[in-house]
Amino acid sequence: MKWFASHKALSILGAIFLVLIVLLAASVALKDQDTAVGRVARTIVSVAQKPFKAVGDFLGDHVPGMLSDEDLLAENKELEARVAELEEELLLARLDEQELASLTSLSAILNGDGQVAGYNVVAADVVAYEGSSVFNIFTINVGTEAGVVRNSVVVSGDGLVGRVLESGEGWARVISVLDENNNVGLSITREGQTFIGTCQGSGEGTLTGMLLDETAEAEKGDAVYTSGLGGIYPPGILIGKVSKAQLSEETNLMEVTITPATDIKGLKKVGVLV
Amino acid sequence: MSRMHYYIAVPFFLLLYFLQTTLIWRLSAENFAPNLLLVATSVFSFLYNERYGLVLGVSFGLLLDITTSPVLGVQALSFLLIFIMVRLFRLILNNEKLLPNVLMALLATPVGSLLYWAVGRMAGYPTHIKYVFETMPRLLLWHAILAAVLHLLFVKTVIRHRGDRKFESEFEL
Incomplete structure (x- = not known):
């Protein structure tokens, strides 16, 4: 005890450090779990963020690319x-009727009156982004x-955006x-011919996937849609386009790299399927 | 004692917090944005004897974590580590000079980014380290500029009696 009293500053630092480490460990262990504190804080912050968002939208529209090379x-x-x-012209020529219907309904999403495969669509504004550049998370x-709940699917006029991580009154966080x-x-x-497979984030701004059929073929530029498998994402939503396709020597299956259709950093409006 | 007070520092950090989560992304057309609170924590930790960097950095880091981060405590922890690192460097560097302050922000940048990335990986998010390093040069450049601006803005508040050459304030970690 004497040591703590004579090393007050170090003790405080150590205590804060320990608390944060415990918090961090608990957060990693309970990843994606909702907390009451978080919900209350986000509800308050979402109200306070509105005027900043309005200023941001105004400046963003009138001073684009301030942090980068404007001309380029x-x-x-x-x-x-x-x-x-x-590409859209090319794609439309290739699309079958069902895909065309799903794209048409997707385009209606941002008007707030469209429907995707039995879902109601709620239009939302993006009000805040995650503080670092590491993750692609934002608040709507x-x-x-x-009716926006965890795992509600979020889309834009360009295609799939992601899913809701958690939600509260007047806000939802989207990953x-x-x-x-x-x-x-x-x-x-x-x-x-339709080939199915699975994909996930590569961590480098793209998605990597695999087609689950030895005869499956894919080429650069092919449109990739959700298949509905996995439960969260309904079928028929454009994920992106194949930017690289190669046959895996290990599995003899086609591996694809997908460039997402939606650039989330430029998003202002999205639709949530509820 | 400096001429900085919590009634100035808290609204300033609050303003940075809202800018960080809203405006800054709308102005950034590329896939990165400077971390205003990280730079402010570094600059305030370096400039002042009082623990503004610790108190405000950890508090607003936690607020960022609660409201925006996928993992709770990661920004607060990185700001705490930045505070400790900057305070140790402050023992050998002159806190009233511009260059050391900019240097501190440059050192703080990879600390924040890499810790965030590492914790994200531990939590199962797929972000690749290459992705983090790709944005690093631009992040360093913007953080250096921001640190310089904050230094010039606040350096006059560092010492109460700036004209008194015999006046010295005590140093504490």
């Missing part, structure tokens, strides 16, 4: 839009009052499919 970004965006336009301004460590069922349709 503008050119890049223009080219991306053109490529997307051309709808929650339990609109991107890029940070998904559970397997997501996927399907790729080529020349009238």
Whole structure:
């Protein structure tokens, strides 16, 4: 006790350190579990964040790319839009009727009146992002009052965004499919044949997956949809496009790298399937 | 005693917190954003004898954890480690000089990012270390600029009697 009294500063530091380590360990052990403290804090913060979000939206629209090269970004965006336009034309030519129907319903999502495979869709604004650059997590301004619960699927006009980690009154935290460590069922349709498989976040801004059929084929540019397997994500939502496909020598199965359809850092509005 | 007070520091950290979680991402067109609270914790730990870096860094780190992080306690712990690291360097560096303060923010950056990544991996998130290192150079650049701005903004509040060459304040960890 004498030592603690004479080393007050060190003792306080040690105590804080221990508390944080215990908190961290408990949090890692109870990953994705909801806590009452967290829910109350997020409800309060979600109200306070609204004016900052409005300022952010205004500046974001009028001062784009302040932290990066504006000219290059503008050119890049223009080219991306053109490529997307051309790819969409190509994709539409390939799509079967069912896929076309699911894409049409997806595009209606952001109006708040669309439906995806029996789900109601709730439109939401993105109000806050996670503090670091490590994870792709953000907060939206709808929650339990609109029926948004854990594992509700979040989509944008471009395709799949992710799922709800937790929700409260007026807010929900969404984790991107890029940070998904559970397997997501996927399907790729080529020349009238549909191949299924699974994918998960690679940790490098893409998804990596495997097609569960030795005869399956995939090529760069192929559209990848959710297959509905795995339970969380309903079928027919665009995950992204194949950026790399190669046959695994070990498993003799086709391995694919998928570039997600949605850039979550640029999101302002999303739809939640409830 | 410095001329900094909690009634100035707390609203300032609060402002940074809201900027961090809202505005900063809207202005950033790339897949990274500077960590304002990390830089503020480093700068305040370095500038002042009082434990603003510890109290505010850990408190707002916890707030960030509760409201935005996938794992509770990780930002608070990284800010605590940054406080300790900066205070140890403060024993040998002049806290009123710009360059040492910028250097502290540069050292704090990988501490924060790598701890966050490591804990995320332990929790089962797939983030690759390559992804963390890819954003590091730009993060370092922005953190250096922010540290310089904060230093210039607050350096005048470091010593109460700045003109008195004989005035010295006590150092405490």
